[in-house]
Structures are given as C-alpha cells and as structure tokens.
Amino acid sequence: MITASLVPDLVLGAVEIEPTERGLRPHRLPRHVRERDADPQLTLMEAQPSGVRLRFVTSATVAALELHTTRVAYRGFARPRGAVDVVIDGVPAGSHGLSGGDALELDLQTGATTLASGALDIVEVSLPATGEKTVELWLPHNEQVDIVSLRADAPVRPAPSTDPVWLHHGSSISHGSNAATPTGIWPVVAARRAGVQLQNLGFGGSALVDPFLARVMRDTPADLISVKLGINVVNLDGMRLRTFVPTVHGFLDTVRDGHPETPLLLVSPIFCGIHENTPGPGAVDPVAGAAGETRFIATGTPGDTAAGRLTLEVIRGALESVVAARSDDPHLHYLDGLDLYGPEDAEDLPLPDDLHPGPEAHALIGARFADRILRPGGPLRPQEA
Template sequence: MIDPLLIHGALELERTDRGLLPHRLPAWARAQSDDPQLHHAAAQPAGVRLAIRTAATRLELDVLPTKRRYVGAPSRPDGWYDVLVGGELVERHQAPGGNVLHVDMMTGASTFDAGEPTTLVLTLPGGDSEVEVWLPHDEQTELLALRADAPVAPLEDDRPRWVHHGSSISHGSLATYPTEPWPVVAARLAQVDLTNLGLGGSALLDPFVARTMRDTPADVISVKVGINLVNQDLVRRRALGPAVHGWLDTIRDGHPETPLVIVSPIHCGIHEAVPGPTGVDTAAFTEGRVAFRAEGDPQGAARGALTLQAVREVLAEVVERRGDPHLSYVDGLTLYGPEDAERLPLPDNLHPDAATHRLIGERFAAVVAPGAGQAGRAGRTVGGSIISPEESACR
C-alpha cells in the first residue's frame, strides 16, 4: 500500500481492495448527489500528484486506470503521467490497459469493462531529489503500489495553499498532459500548493461543494463559475445573485479573512448572448468530431435566461455589494477574450486547447500569487477590488 502522506491534491483517499483511489470531493459530499458526471469528475485526479523526496534512480508505480471511450467518437488517448524532478519535467508515461468506461454522448448510457493494472517504470537522476508524479487529470487512477531502489519520504510543502473550484475548463478539458490545465500552470508559476476542485460539467453552485471549500485549509481561494450554469440552463438571473451570496457566506464561515477571488467565464462565442442549454453538434459528430452548440432561445435573456454576459454582470454586482475587503472579482474576458478567440479559437466551441490553457494560467498566476502572499508571503493583494480588464492585463 502506498503511504497516503505521499499523495497531494486529493481531499480523500478511498482504500480499495487493491490500493488507494484519490477523490477530489469527500464521501459525505458525493453522497449528496446522484449525478454520475459529478462522481466521475470528482474521481479524476486533476491536480493530484505523488510528492516525494528520494535518492532513488528507479521507481516502479503500479496503477489501475479507468479510461473513457465515447461511442461513435474518435478514441481518446490514454492519460499521461508527468514526472518532475526539482520542478522540471523529466519524463512522461502512459498506462495502457486498465478499465474502460464506454459512454454514449447522445443518450448518456454507459457500460463498464474491467481491466488489469499497469506498472510504470520511472528513471530518476539519483541524489537527494524532490520528485512529483502528476496523475492524469482526466482519467480515474487507482494507486496500487510504489517500489524504489532507495528510501522515499513525503515531500513537505510549505508553500501557500490555493484551493480553486471551476468547470471542465479548470478541470483541464482538451489539455493533453496533467501539468497543462490552466490552474496547474498558474500554481507552478505562482509557487503555490494547488488543490484543484475543477469538476467537469459540475460547477453548479452545489452547496456541498461550498461546504467542502469551507472545511479545506487554504491561504487563497478562487471560484470560477458561470459556464456550467448556462450549459445546463439551470437557473435564471433572479436566482443567481442570491445563490452566489449563499455560496460566499458558506465559504466565509470557515475562511472569514482568506483572500477569495470570484472569476467570471472566459469568452465563449456560442453563449455570449445566447442562453443554454448546450447541445452536441450532431453535424460535427457525424464527421467524427466532438463540438458543441447553443440550443437556447436568443430572446430568452430578456426573460431572465442566463447568458455569459449576464453572468459577468451579476458576479461583479455581488462582489461590489458585499463590501468584503478580502474579496476580489476577475473578469474572465481578461483571461481569454474575443481578441484571444480570434487567434486561439476554442476547438470544440467550448473548451480551450493546451496553448490557451497556458495563456489563461500565465495571466491568472499574477492574480493568485498576490492573494497567497497576503496570507503566507510578502506580496501585493488584490483583495477588496473589482479588477477591470485594463488592470488585469497590466499584471
């Protein structure tokens, strides 16, 4: 059994018959929803990594991955394991085999095929080294065993702790490697210890997620919300403001003065002025591509249906009205706006590619680093302000 102290970025480690299964929501929270998508997302170890100190030159890691295959769509590549030594990437590995979850995107039905574990062999430089093995961000991974040719010890991390919640964009959709999602890019640049609660399709203001964040140690917290609310056509404008206030009240119960950043949606052309729901582009699907389209009524915004433009207005109003000196707002358009979309379009109309993840992460690093600095290091705070596009771009 792997020492749980070697695993960073998970909120719970489930002991299975074979090993440890990282979860990014605790069991009590998962029990409050029967949404399969949420459960799949929370079990995918985005931001979870093994963090060890060792002089070993060889590590063997036994894993049992669970891959997703979408019926009728091109096969997804196996997930990647990024190996970092002293913060620098030295190797990348994939784990063939494992379990397979077959998902029909048109009906939501799924079937499961059990598979066998894989052993990853990692080559290290030796000497006293800080080693991280970042697990696949979009592939459930059960950790079975770790063997080394020298002693291994938990790597202590005294950096400021950043807890982030968001949608599939924060989770890392369309990023290939586990160090590519924008929160990981931002965390590495800002030198903070990331707990990534990006949950694909499930940034829906669920109260149990707010309570989870309330109870999770943090030196800086960020919440990126909006796109999934529009995707599912879940709430109307009237309900959004009070729901966000309630979320913030809950987080503040556990973190009364922790720097807290509200981030509105990045640019997404299909939903800037057209409400949800979001549907699969059937024409693209018949061509073997996955793409999305807006299926809402363009006139619905006048009756309170949410567009991304409306979400940004409401979130800015909430932050301004609360008068919280430790609360900030970041306009998502400063992270990825219309001009960026012309140069780096969203490949499926909804999710950024690796280059765009990098861009967003680089821009957000300048926000999260001062916030963490207020609690744990010297640095400039952005607390209590509504950050304009011009101010954010100058960071």
C-alpha cells in the same frame, strides 16, 4: 526494488484516499458528499485526480508507479488518453501516456454504458544519480486512478510542501478538459508558476453553485481561495438571473463561515462564442458528431435574456455586481474571465470543440492567472508584497 508504503502523506491534492481491492483511490470530494449529494456526473468527475500528485524524496535512480485506471469513453468518438507527468526538483522530466485500464463507454444518444476491462499500467521513471531529489508524479487529470504500488531502488519518504495552499473551484475548464497532460491544465500551470499548492475542485459539468460544494470549501484548510462560476449554469440552463445572484451570495457566505478573512476571488467565465449572447442548454453538435468530431452548440435563442435567461454576458455583469454589493469584505476580489481568455485570444487560439481551451490556451490562461492573481502582492497574496 523496494515497495514503498502508500501512506496518505505521499499524496497531495486529494481530500480523501479510499482503500479499494486494487490499491488506493484518491478522491477530490469527501465520502459524505459522494454518497449524499453527488449526481452521476459529479461522481465520475471527482474521482478523476485533477491536480493530485505523489510527492516524495528519494536517492533512487529508478521508480515505478503501478496504476489501474478507469476512463470514460464516448461511443463513436476518439478521446485522448491520460498521462502521468514527472517533475524532479521542480523541473518537468517527461510525460508518460497510459494505455491500459478499464473503459466505461457511454452512448451519448441513448445514455447506455458498457464496461470494458483492461490491464494495469506501469510507469517506470529514470531518476538522476545525484543523491536525494524531490519527485512529483502528477496523476492523470481525466481518468479515475487506483494506485496499486510505488516501487524504487532506494527508500522513499513523503515530502510535504510548505507552499501556500490555493483552493480553487471551477468547471471542466478548471478540471482540465482539452489539456494534453496533468501539468498542462491551467490551474496546475498557474500553481507551479506561482509556487503555491493546488487543491483543485474543478469538476467537469459540475460548477453549479451547489451548497454542498460551498460547505466543502468552508471546511477545507486554505491560504488562498478562488471560485470560477458561470459556464455550467448557462450550458445546463440551470437557473435564471433572479435565482443565480442570491445563490452566489449564499455560496460566498458559506465559504466565509470557514474562511472569514482568507483572500477570496470570484472569477467570471472566459470567452466562449457559442454562449456569449445565447442561453443554454448546450448540446453536442449532431452534425460534427456524425463526422466523428466532438463539438458543442448552444440551443437557446440568441439575445433571449428578457425573462432572466442567462448568457455569459449576463453572468459576468451579475458576478461583478455580487462583489460590488459585498464591498464590506476587503478580502473579496473579482476577476473578469475575459482578462484570462478573451475574444482576441479566441481568434489566435480558438476553442477546439467550441467550449474548452486547447493545450496552448490552457498555458496562456495559467500564466496570466499566476502573473496577475497569484504573484506576491497580488489580490490573493497581498501580505507577501
């Protein structure tokens, strides 16, 4: 077996690659943001390589990826493990569940954490004996990863993509919460269906209209941009309507400083029954927790919006008004999140924890986004009509 040189060009979807004692750690935020702006929640989330993949060309018949993962575990709750998905010449070729790695165990009641060490994972992949092929190894969307080595029985070389780059920012739903595999999260479903390169800035609990995230988007090369805002602002109870609207305008202004004419889409929240008409903050349901289940609740008072408290219904109206007020920007578009997943969809495919879509709903959302937004001639690709 030949050990490949882990050059940065092998890795797509990461902003930076950090050398560590074990290997290379992909990051989705640059170092200066991690060191100055990121809180502990965002620090955990950005190091989970949602949408990040190794992409290479090889004539090998066997490849082996050695990883060391670190996952967040909640004491008393079972959480699904991450996986590495294999795609060969654009066709899915299996998903490999992880079993090793470290576990950072969090007590949701006290906030205390403990670290349990684990072994390396080796993902061995059989490849067709058909000459050269393009191989993608999609890293787990829900566990931090150190890439220790990539080995194969023939040389590998990077295979940079020439597809348009789609830069997307969103919450845990965009990060991939409750999706089963890394290619099953809705942004990856959409990107693969539409033939674009995903740069995923979806961060669990962290789509809070932060100025530093706007600056990251401003400075990141992209052909298409989307921003999905609302659910985290509501379930953190982080703003009132008076502050939310100008903050969104400021966020868009900053993105436009770096991308003055790039197609830009503002997306409002998908349906989430607990927060449609009830402000946050959100919380883990203690009754479900006592039974070992993870479910979420809204702790605000239903209908309490008179003082500017935010619900998803209020957020949708506010975001639509923001886009209307910026009618002088012909490249800015609005998408109602209910068009991706609405109350009727919640009847058929309910949110398993009352907050995040399950695997089938991720697939539905991704397909709808691709077909309505990312298609050639659509809002983000008008020049390809």
